[in-house]
Amino acid sequence: GENVEQHPSTLSVQEGDSAVIKCTYSDSASNYFPWYKQELGKRPQLIIDIRSNVGEKKDQRIAVTLNKTAKHFSLHITETQPEDSAVYFCAARGGATNKLIFGTGTLLAVQP
Amino acid sequence: GAVVSQHPSRVICKSGTSVKIECRSLDFQATTMFWYRQFPKQSLMLMATSNEGSKATYEQGVEKDKFLINHASLTLSTLTVTSAHPEDSSFYICSGSLTDTQYFGPGTRLTVL
Numbered sequence: 746g747e748n749v750e751q752h753p754s755t756l757s758v759q760e761g762d763s764a765v766i767k768c769t770y771s772d773s774a775s776n777y778f779p780w781y782k783q784e785l786g787k788r789p790q791l792i793i794d795i796r797s798n799v800g801e802k803k804d805q806r807i808a809v810t811l812n813k814t815a816k817h818f819s820l821h822i823t824e825t826q827p828e829d830s831a832v833y834f835c836a837a838r839g840g841a842t843n844k845l846i847f848g849t850g851t852l853l854a855v856q857p
Numbered sequence: 858g859a860v861v862s863q864h865p866s867r868v869i870c871k872s873g874t875s876v877k878i879e880c881r882s883l884d885f886q887a888t889t890m891f892w893y894r895q896f897p898k899q900s901l902m903l904m905a906t907s908n909e910g911s912k913a914t915y916e917q918g919v920e921k922d923k924f925l926i927n928h929a930s931l932t933l934s935t936l937t938v939t940s941a942h943p944e945d946s947s948f949y950i951c952s953g954s955l956t957d958t959q960y961f962g963p964g965t966r967l968t969v970l
Binding site: 777779781786787788789790791794796806838842843844845846847848849850 | 889891899900901902903906947950954957958959960961962964966
């Protein structure tokens with residue numbers, strides 16, 4: 746089945762710097778890759794997603810890139826702010842199902 | 858955007874009792890709902906996929922007789938934890954699927970004493 750690896754597990758940056766989180770997936774048929782932000786004790790919130798027919802997508806300070814050949818995708822946050830501090834999860838949906846398999850999460854801390 | 862509610866938000870129960878958690882899609886019809894559990898500082902682990910009007914599909918290692926799932930309508934799915942034990946204590950989160958996207962409920966913190 747699908748397996749998703751996520752790195753790093755923790756990331757600390759200074760306010761204003763950029764943050765990059767990377768994920769790899771195993772199922773070459775995977776076709777949908779969302780990113781979720783989860784604050785402590787809260788629900789995961791979708792922040793951006795990308796489909797396999799697109800290589801890059803951007804929404805203001807957030808961007809996601811997808812390399813299907815290498816089977817990895819990355820989240821880029823520019824001009825980080827303290828309110829960006831949270832746990833970020835990548836996920837991949839296998840080609841044969843509508844299930845999402847989540848990465849292990851990255852705890853992002855933005856230092857003011 | 859699509860909104861999913863979950864009830865209750867917190868529940869404390871005694872070992873051996875059963876607990877029911879409700880998941881509702883408020884402004885869309887979710888033909889598929891998903892149930893996850895999340896332990897502290899860990900990722901979301903899919904427990905089962907619930908399709909309206911049919912039996913749920915459970916992930917490997919999840920006991921279907923312990924975690925009963927019912928998806929009676931396009932806006933409501935329920936998870937019943939039967940004969941709960943302390944090791945079932947966790948954060949249970951549901952999601953409703955609208956096209957590709959999954960929208961999550963606020964979660965239910967279950968504590969079994």
